[in-house]
Amino acid sequence: MQHKILVIDDNTDVIKALKILFLINDIDCEGASSPEQGLAMLQSQDYDLVIQDMNFTHDTTSGEEGKTLYHQIRAFNPDLPIILLTAWAQLEMAVKLIKHGAADYIAKPWQDDKLLSSVNNLLEMYQLQQAQTRSKKQFKVRQEQLRQDYDLCGLVFADQNMLSLLETATHVAHSDAQVLITGPNGAGKEKIAELLVANSAYRDRPFIRVNAGALPADLIEAELFGVVSGAYTGATKSREGRFSAADGGTLFLDEIGNLPLCGQQKLLRVLQTGEFEAVGSSKTQKVNVRVISATNADLNEAIARGEFRQDLYYRLNMIELRLPPLAERPDDIVPLAMHFLSSHKSLSEGAQRLLKRYTWPGNVRELQNVIGRAELLAAGERIEATDLGLNASASTLASHEFTIEDITQALDNHQGNVTHAAKSLGLSRQAMYRRMDKFGIKR
Structure with missing residues (x-):
């Protein structure tokens, strides 16, 4: 896209010279011979940069007219880069305007190379700034739409990566698909699980959480599937498992990579058939549970080491939500x-x-x-x-x-x-x- 510059100067020879300079450097340039004409053109067209003189009335050298014009342009467009064309008499005024945000000042008579270098740098920066501004506006629109349409469970976010993740999460929340949330410890995987439940058909049903990483390997099965009295030493009474407690709702299995192979086999069966037996029992129970799992481990590496079942991984990973680390x-x-x-x-x-x-x-x-x-x-x-x-x-x-x-x-x-x-x-x-x-x- 070709850039467009507006030159505001009462000297038509200056405008002509700058038009030629920029034309041969593939930059579109238009001119205005008075502040009033320049402001009118800025309001009717889009420009990427303004070069303005500091004096417009004959025999005036104070630079006050340029100062007024500068602030008028700034009020209209705070981000537009402005280069001041100055004679040495207005140098002090130009320096003051630089402190107020003017992009640069060029003394008359100018050096073409120096002016072109300044213009090209400013055009590149302005283009980048405009792209960032557009991106921020688009982000705000998408963020607000998400907040209006879904329950975000109080999640605080301002990053594009997080917005993309939440858009995907809210999109899949209504499905019955098993979701695997991956990401490092402390990144907020459980909060994403809460969001999935809050925006699903299961939101008013049981939501049971199990941290497999916090349980001894020999107790994980009993925790998930329950245990009958006398099944093992210390099992003095029967206890309901988390799958039974979550029947009709959602079970969140955190640190699923810590589940031992025997527990993985039982979990796979539940996911496939909805059936399981409590530890020490031959009675089959049937449940309807949506499973959301999470891990900070690389399950593909665990599969390669023979520590995690590949068929279970595929069953759990119908939808993967990768939660990026905070960095x-x-x-x-x-x-x-x-x-x-x-x-x-x-x-x-x-x-x-x-x-x-x-x-x-x-x-x-x-x-x-x-x-x-x-x-x-x-x-x-x-x-x-x-x-x-x-x-x-x-x-x-x-x-x-x-x-x-x-x-x-x-x-x-x-x-x-x-x-x-x-x-x-x-x-x-x-x-x-x-x-x-x-x-x-x-x-």
Whole structure:
């Protein structure tokens, strides 16, 4: 797609020269000879960049007209990159406007190479920014639609990866298909199981949960299928199993990879026929149970080692929902942290930066614990990075690529002080300058 630039300058020779320069560089360019004409064109057409003069009245050199025009354009489109065309007399005014968000200033007479370099960088950044803005708007629409149509069980999310997962989960929730939720410990697999049940025909029926990873191998069968009195030493009375308790509803089997082979065989039979016998009994029971299972293990590797039945895996895995680790859903980190905070506490900018850079090996559960501890340790109402108690070594910090919004926001927060802005981002002054140069932010 060809970019389009608007030049606003009362000197028609300037407009002609810039039109030729941009035309031979495959950039569409239009001109306006007055602020009024330029504003009218901006309201009727889409432009990717504006180059504006600082003076329009004959013999005026203060730059006030350019300042007024700049703020009028900003009020109409806060994101549109604006390059100021200045004579040396207006240099101070241009610098002030740079602090207010102008993209660059070019002194007359300009150097074609320098102007083209600035324009191309700004067009590339604006295109990326517009794409990000569109993506965020689409995300908000999809997120709101999901909240309106389904019970999300209080799930807090702001990441595209999580949105995609929840759209799939809510889509399959109404079916009777067996669902396998995979993902690391602490990522929230049980919460996804709750969402599946809440949006299914089983929502008002029993929802029984079993953590197979927390039970000794020799007791898992009795826990699932029940046991009759005297079946083994210590079984002094008969006990109903979880399948019987879940009859007509849903059974959530967490850490299914820990189920021993003999239990796997019985589970496969239940899934196929709905029938089983309690431990120590020959009486067949029949149930109607939807099974949702979860694991943090690689079941394909377990199958290769002979530790998990392949036929059971296929039966459980009619639908697989992969829950990404928290490190793969970075946009969820700060919203979740805010959710875990008490109402009277807040997170400083530095604390939020550190939360986003940390790799979260313990996932959402670790984040909740970190926030809870920080609330206790923080001296005031604002939690600082030091209150989080996170190990900031290279092994536990993710590589975080800062965006132009990160850099400009930090500079705005610290009134253009590069040293303080760099420190707030955890960068050195030189690293900050490199990123400013990369994004075309004037020093």
